[in-house]
Amino acid sequence: MPSAPxxxxxxxxxxxxxxxxVDALDLTIPAGRTVALLGPNGxxxxxxxxAVLGLITPTAGDVRVLGRSPREAVRAGSVGAMLQHGGLPSEARVGEVIDLVRRSFPTAWPLDDLVMTAGIEGLLGRPVEALSGGQRQRVLLALALAGAPPLLLLDEPTSAMDVEGRRAFWTTMxxxxxxxxxxxxxxxxxxxADAVADRVVVVAEGRVVADGTTAEVKAGVGGRTVSFTAAPQRLFDDVPAVTSVSRRGSTVTLGTTDADATLRALLAEGGLPDLEVRGxxxxxxxxxxxPARRAPIGATR
Structure with a gap:
C-alpha cells in the first residue's frame, strides 16, 4: 500500500x-521532496x-499531514516548524531550551547529531540573549528538528542570516x-529556491498559479534578455522584437521575443561589448x- 503524502x-x-x-487552494506534496512556496507578501x-500546523481553523477545505489531521500530526512529533516570528525564552541557556523541547517528544533526535545537524556546536552553554540573529535561526532550526519530524516547514528561515550562514543552512537542508x-x-x-528546491509552488491571491520544477516554471515565460554595454545616447525604439529596455549605468538590457532578430539588427549597427543572452x-x-497590482517579491517585508 503506498504511503500517504x-x-x-x-x-x-x-x-x-x-x-x-487563501482561496480554495489545492496542493499535494509527496514524502521526501524539497518544495519552495513563492509569492508576494499577502x-x-x-x-x-x-493551517498545516493547526494554528488556525480553515473556513473550508481539508488538510492532511502524513495522513493525519494537523493537530494529530503535530502532537505525534511528525512536523517541525520555523516560523517568521518564532521566539526563544529569555533568561535561559540554549542547552536548557533544547533539552526541554526534546523531552516533550516521544522520539527525540539524538542530541549530538542534532547539534551537528543544526550547526550549533559551542552554543549549548550560551545565554539565549547573547545569540546573534543567525545563531538564533540555527537554534530555532534545532528546536524544529528536536522531535525528528518527517515534515519540516520553514517560513523565511534565512531572513536574519548573512551569505555564509545562508549557504551553510541550505547545505543542511x-x-x-x-x-x-x-x-x-x-x-x-x-x-x-532556484538552487535548493526540486519543486516550486507559486501562490498569488491565495491560489496556486504555478507548480513544477524551476526549469518548468521558467520555461512558462516566453522571451529572452540581451544585455551589453552601450553609450547613453543610443536608442533602441526601432530594434525588432524588443519588448522592454532598461539601463543600469552603461549596461543596457533588452527584453525580446526573438533574440535572433534582435541580435541581427543590433550587430548590423556595430559591435556589442560585454554581450550576454539569457532566458x-x-x-x-x-x-x-x-497580478500587475502586486508589488515585486521582496519589495516590502
Whole structure:
C-alpha cells in the first residue's frame, strides 16, 4: 500500500472577515521532496503554513499531514516548524531550551547529531540573549528538528542570516532531504529556491498559479534578455522584437521575443561589448505570474 503524502491540501480557504487570505487552494506534496512556496507578501503562504500546523481553523477545505489531521500530526512529533516570528525564552541557556523541547517528544533526535545537524556546536552553554540573529535561526532550526519530524516547514528561515550562514543552512537542508525528510519552505530569496528546491509552488491571491520544477516554471515565460554595454545616447525604439529596455549605468538590457532578430539588427549597427543572452530567471517567471497590482517579491517585508 503506498504511503500517504507528506502534505495533502484540498480546497483550503481561510477568511479574515471580508478578506480572503487563501482561496480554495489545492496542493499535494509527496514524502521526501524539497518544495519552495513563492509569492508576494499577502499571497497566503504564511496562512497556509499556519493551517498545516493547526494554528488556525480553515473556513473550508481539508488538510492532511502524513495522513493525519494537523493537530494529530503535530502532537505525534511528525512536523517541525520555523516560523517568521518564532521566539526563544529569555533568561535561559540554549542547552536548557533544547533539552526541554526534546523531552516533550516521544522520539527525540539524538542530541549530538542534532547539534551537528543544526550547526550549533559551542552554543549549548550560551545565554539565549547573547545569540546573534543567525545563531538564533540555527537554534530555532534545532528546536524544529528536536522531535525528528518527517515534515519540516520553514517560513523565511534565512531572513536574519548573512551569505555564509545562508549557504551553510541550505547545505543542511540538502542533507535532511537526503535522509528522507520533506522540506517545505516559504522564501523571498528566489536564488535560494532556484538552487535548493526540486519543486516550486507559486501562490498569488491565495491560489496556486504555478507548480513544477524551476526549469518548468521558467520555461512558462516566453522571451529572452540581451544585455551589453552601450553609450547613453543610443536608442533602441526601432530594434525588432524588443519588448522592454532598461539601463543600469552603461549596461543596457533588452527584453525580446526573438533574440535572433534582435541580435541581427543590433550587430548590423556595430559591435556589442560585454554581450550576454539569457532566458528567463526564476524571478522573471514569478513576477510574470503575479497580478500587475502586486508589488515585486521582496519589495516590502
Amino acid at each position: 507528506a502534505l495533502e491540501i484540498r480546497g483550503l480557504s481561510v477568511r479574515y472577515g471580508d478578506v480572503v487570505a 499571497a497566503g503562504k504564511s496562512t497556509t503554513v499556519n 540538502r542533507g535532511l532531504a537526503a535522509r528522507g525528510h520533506t522540506v517545505v519552505f516559504a522564501t523571498h530569496h528566489l536564488d535560494e 528567463a530567471t526564476l524571478e522573471d517567471a514569478v513576477l510574470a505570474l503575479l
